[in-house]
Amino acid sequence: MSAPDLSPHATPDAASGTGARVPAAPRGLRQTMSDLHIWTGLLLGWLLFAMFLTGTVSYFKEELSQWMRPEIAHQADRPEAAVVAGRIAKTLETIAPGTTQWSLRLPDERHPIANAFWRVPPKDGAKRAFKDANFDPRTGLKVAARETPGGEFFYRFHFQFHYLPVAWGRWLAGLAAMFMLVAIVSGVITHKKIFTDFFTFRWGKGQRSWLDAHNALSVFGLPFHLMITYTGLVTLMTLYMPWPEMAGIESPAMKRQLTSEMNAFLQPAKPSGEAAPLASIEAMVREAERRWGPGSVARVTAANPGDAAARVAIARGEGGRLSMSPQYLLFDGVSGRVVEEKQGVGAAAETRGVMYGLHLGRFGDGATRWLYFLVSLAGTAMVGTGLVMWTVKRRQKLADPERPHLGFRIVERLNIAAIAGLPLAMAAMLWANRLLPLDLARRGEWEIHVVFIVWALALAHAVLRPPRRAWIELFVLGAAALALLPVLNALTTDRPLWRSLAQGDWAFAGVELVGLAFAALLAGLARRVARHRSKAARPGRARAIGTPARPAADTAAAVEGAR
């Protein structure tokens, strides 16, 4: 028998998906790979779209966080890292007395406040528990800003979603990533001539334009898409493939060695029970900066602070170096002397560090970050065009275009809810950030609830309205939400867009400006759908899905356009 026919209804004799009883033609590798590509792309396509969109946005999560904490004034210059570390260590002594471990992340250009978490006694049989807080680097005290998850929400959603136990969410993300990886490989095999046909895609009009758009986005971004997918799996590889560790790590000492090759987290050893004041954190950070350069310290972790057995790890940041492998200095917590220096890691660990670094993209300068953002956005559009293309192609084959079968309807509605609904839901979070009362209990969680409430409403909208109307309406709502964001901000804070621009506060202004750009994109998409609608409404015209001739305005608009 020749290559498999993956259609679920096929009898061994069916040649095509229409159920005709013809002797089977050999299907060939490209055909089966095409089928595999479609299935792996479609089954979790909406999840992948959400992962890509939230991932794209996460490259600027620090800027989003700044925008979402307008109480923290724009600071043109930052106090010295060493001084900040010392201040916050002192604060932690008072707010987290007796904790066995705290970890403090120092502020940097993109993230002007400090963040620390510390261990607290676990309750209800949990293995461990932590509390965390944000700190003002100038005072060392807890920051007085509205309670919000900031851009971190999109970042975490990207790999563990929400409302799910963390492990489940990460497993689901890993599954989706594997589907993506197989979709990429099967897509390349199917389109074997991608490199020879580099510029000779059919760029005509008509339904081919969907294929061309999807192909173009996939091919031009191929290095990135492949890299981002594989490295994404690598970031959580200890969860997905625990077997080598289970088989090969034979003692707690070995386990500590393994961990130290991958992150700088300091595990607290047994406390001695004898109290001793913690040595100067400020001096430790200065020592690290002496060795690595100014501004190089990212994180300070203390184990058993206030105890004679205290240890402090000063870890190097990710800027300017590609690998995220741990580099740290370990100090004796009482005497302040360097006890151990981790300068490098082994070959496999360094490979993993580079792959991790490639995924997070924190190594680069602003221009590199923008490149990541743009190519990642193209990847998002790649997934979106793939999903839409499926309905476009199936629509040709519908027996009765007015009454499509259930599978088609499901895909069509989910496409709308994902591609048009998610941007709206994400914009809703920014609105909630400005509008929710500051003293609302669990305000931060409510900002997140708003995202899902709006997303659910968008899904309902997508189901209840005729598809074309739903596309247009949701795109327009999303465009409006983003276009009016600067207005909302000017009305609810004292940091209107013009002032941010005048001050050179590019993070704050950037969020609103990029929001405006996205609003234009969504509005453009709404217009495309609306114009196509008037074309198809002409009597006697076959329901061909053509893209109306228009000057190619901007990249994603040209390709993420709906019917």
Place this chain on the structure above:
Amino acid sequence: MNVTVSPTPSARRVGASSAGGLARLRAVLPLISRIVAAVGGGYALAALASVAVLALPVSRIQAVIGGMLGSFAVYAAAVVWVFAVRSATRAWIGLLVAALPLLPLAWSVWHGAAPAVSP
């Protein structure tokens, strides 16, 4: 891209006029078999390979990390293989053939052979 396969059954007609549910079931079994081979068998092979790597004469810690790093490539390759070959049976055979040399290596590692090189 020639897409002639519809992932949704436009062939209710086929079902209605064929020999009935049993024929449909028998037609679907190879596909289900492949899916199991790909999703389950592929993961098993990747896990096996990631453990077998520890038998290499390299630092144990680096081997553990390396095994994890490469496992996803093995998984993806296995999935593509399962759907590329001509029958479900061949798919399973291929997975077993790939697993065969890895099994004794993984077994020896799992049952506590001391690391070939110091960690």
Place this chain on the structure above:
Amino acid sequence: MTHVASLLICVGAFAALAMATERAQQDVLERTLSRDATRALRIIGWALLLTSLAIVVGAQGWGLGLVSYSGHTSVAAGLVFLGLIARQRRKG
């Protein structure tokens, strides 16, 4: 600055490589160029790609340089591709 220079050179490179294909020649120039001209365009295209690589690696080292370069090539190829589409649509 390096980024801009590298990106622009990549755009030039891909434009040259695109113009070295018959399809693009028909679309843009409405005729096919001579074989020598086509070969020259291809050589220029690849040379520009290498130049761009040299610039980026020279400025950022191999690790960061290769990463930036792959970003530049992706974006540049996309821009040229879109330019060709835009031209086609405007004509037809």
